[in-house]
Amino acid sequence: MASEAHPKARPSQTRLSSPAIGTKRAAGGDKREAILDAALELFVERGFFGTAVPEIADRAGVGAGTIYRYFESKEALVNAIYRQQKLHFANVVLDGFPRAANTRELFRQLWMRMAKFATENTNAFIFLELHHHQRYLDDESRAVENRMLDLFTGVVTQAQARGELKLGPPRLLMGLVMGAFVGVTRSCVEIDQALDSADWKLAEQCIWEAVRS
Amino acid sequence: MASEAHPKARPSQTRLSSPAIGTKRAAGGDKREAILDAALELFVERGFFGTAVPEIADRAGVGAGTIYRYFESKEALVNAIYRQQKLHFANVVLDGFPRAANTRELFRQLWMRMAKFATENTNAFIFLELHHHQRYLDDESRAVENRMLDLFTGVVTQAQARGELKLGPPRLLMGLVMGAFVGVTRSCVEIDQALDSADWKLAEQCIWEAVRS
DNA sequence: GTCTTGGGAATGAATGTTCATTCCGTGAAA
DNA sequence: TTTCACGGAATGAACATTCATTCCCAAGAC
Numbered sequence: 001m002a003s004e005a006h007p008k009a010r011p012s013q014t015r016l017s018s019p020a021i022g023t024k025r026a027a028g029g030d031k032r033e034a035i036l037d038a039a040l041e042l043f044v045e046r047g048f049f050g051t052a053v054p055e056i057a058d059r060a061g062v063g064a065g066t067i068y069r070y071f072e073s074k075e076a077l078v079n080a081i082y083r084q085q086k087l088h089f090a091n092v093v094l095d096g097f098p099r100a101a102n103t104r105e106l107f108r109q110l111w112m113r114m115a116k117f118a119t120e121n122t123n124a125f126i127f128l129e130l131h132h133h134q135r136y137l138d139d140e141s142r143a144v145e146n147r148m149l150d151l152f153t154g155v156v157t158q159a160q161a162r163g164e165l166k167l168g169p170p171r172l173l174m175g176l177v178m179g180a181f182v183g184v185t186r187s188c189v190e191i192d193q194a195l196d197s198a199d200w201k202l203a204e205q206c207i208w209e210a211v212r213s
Numbered sequence: 214m215a216s217e218a219h220p221k222a223r224p225s226q227t228r229l230s231s232p233a234i235g236t237k238r239a240a241g242g243d244k245r246e247a248i249l250d251a252a253l254e255l256f257v258e259r260g261f262f263g264t265a266v267p268e269i270a271d272r273a274g275v276g277a278g279t280i281y282r283y284f285e286s287k288e289a290l291v292n293a294i295y296r297q298q299k300l301h302f303a304n305v306v307l308d309g310f311p312r313a314a315n316t317r318e319l320f321r322q323l324w325m326r327m328a329k330f331a332t333e334n335t336n337a338f339i340f341l342e343l344h345h346h347q348r349y350l351d352d353e354s355r356a357v358e359n360r361m362l363d364l365f366t367g368v369v370t371q372a373q374a375r376g377e378l379k380l381g382p383p384r385l386l387m388g389l390v391m392g393a394f395v396g397v398t399r400s401c402v403e404i405d406q407a408l409d410s411a412d413w414k415l416a417e418q419c420i421w422e423a424v425r426s
Numbered sequence: 427g428t429c430t431t432g433g434g435a436a437t438g439a440a441t442g443t444t445c446a447t448t449c450c451g452t453g454a455a456a
Numbered sequence: 457t458t459t460c461a462c463g464g465a466a467t468g469a470a471c472a473t474t475c476a477t478t479c480c481c482a483a484g485a486c
């Protein structure tokens with residue numbers, strides 16, 4: 001019931017990156033990728049329940065039945081996307097994160113790495129935001145989420161102990177920062193125009209001043 | 214197609230407030246209210262497409278057909294809720310708003326009024342957040358949204374001109390503030406515990422420091 | 427007072443549609 | 457020839473909406 005790889009499928013590997021630069025008919029016939037991409041787009045446009053499986057098939061350029069060769073169910077599909085993108089996000093943010101740096105630099109890195117992900121994968125970011133905490137996410141997907149949350153909570157608590165962040169419930173500060181980030185991202189999605197580097201830096205400076213002690 | 218009041222219905226009035234303190238069987242038999250309340254709850258819990266009309270009827274304690282005496286369709290129902298709550302929100306935030314006050318006070322008022330609404334109508338606030346910009350909202354509903362947006366844009370631009378807010382795209386600053394507010398609200402919904410007044414004040418101070426020049 | 431009756435409110439089973447999922451014929455590869 | 461990925465029509469379940477019927481009650485008749 002919580003299987004990531006469908007028994008019938010024979011995926012080359014569970015890859016986490018790959019914007020698929022291949023030719024029209026990619027090597028090995030990457031239907032799986034096409035389905036994941038199409039479903040991501042549609043779930044962002046119409047939501048999970050608002051999207052019909054045959055629509056996904058159409059956009060992916062495959063038959064409706066083919067989806068079930070790769071995913072056990074619509075629910076398994078949305079969970080696969082969620083985990084894939086959440087892990088991708090975690091990679092972009094955490095890989096080689098300079099833990100030893102001072103809090104100011106830590107914060108800048110965090111913000112700019114999130115900005116990098118949100119700029120290069122806007123749809124994926126909105127997808128994660130939209131499906132956060134939904135009923136149809138399984139335990140595995142929630143676990144991925146919680147791991148990141150715990151990590152950040154630790155960082156915030158330590159920085160507070162050192163007097164570098166404002167005191168207050170860590171959840172509140174984190175909610176504030178993440179919320180602001182989402183708000184900024186959406187404000188540019190709504191006018192369909194990517195933020196430039198200067199805007200991201202401005203926003204970063206703003207939110208740093210919000211949380212610094 | 215964009216009718217607010219359904220022809221067959223005979224609503225006493227289009228009321229915007231009224232938490233219904235009446236007896237069990239309210240005066241006039243307020244089925245309409247019961248339907249609106251039940252639908253609001255369910256749309257927050259499961260989303261628009263995730264909620265079946267008969268479920269709404271069950272929770273409202275009416276027959277499925279009754280819903281169609283008051284609303285033309287499921288879509289008309291969600292639009293009615295959206296407008297009702299958006300206008301309620303606008304009332305709470307804007308009624309007697311001290312426009313002449315200085316920017317710091319203006320901001321404090323804005324934040325605390327939003328906090329008041331979000332505390333007293335948490336479900337409604339989440340509903341508005343969730344259904345913001347959805348496909349099934351009609352032009353009228355969008356107009357309500359845009360009116361508020363324009364108003365705030367004006368306030369921000371003026372405050373920037375007076376050198377009291379950081380310079381930058383008004384949309385970005387507003388997205389940041391609203392996003393942070395939503396983030397703070399959610400952070401407490403997720404642990405199912407209302408924020409106390411001190412927490413709201415802390416958050417307010419944080420975000421003021423984020424946007425002040 | 428009791429009884430009757432007209433009409434609108436309310437109901438929930440019935441209807442037609444849409445959807446997730448399955449099934450089977452086809453064609454390419456080995 | 458066998459195998460197997462594939463497509464898309466077929467299937468059955470769930471859905472939004474409708475409608476024939478019931479229920480309620482106010483107002484008249486007695």
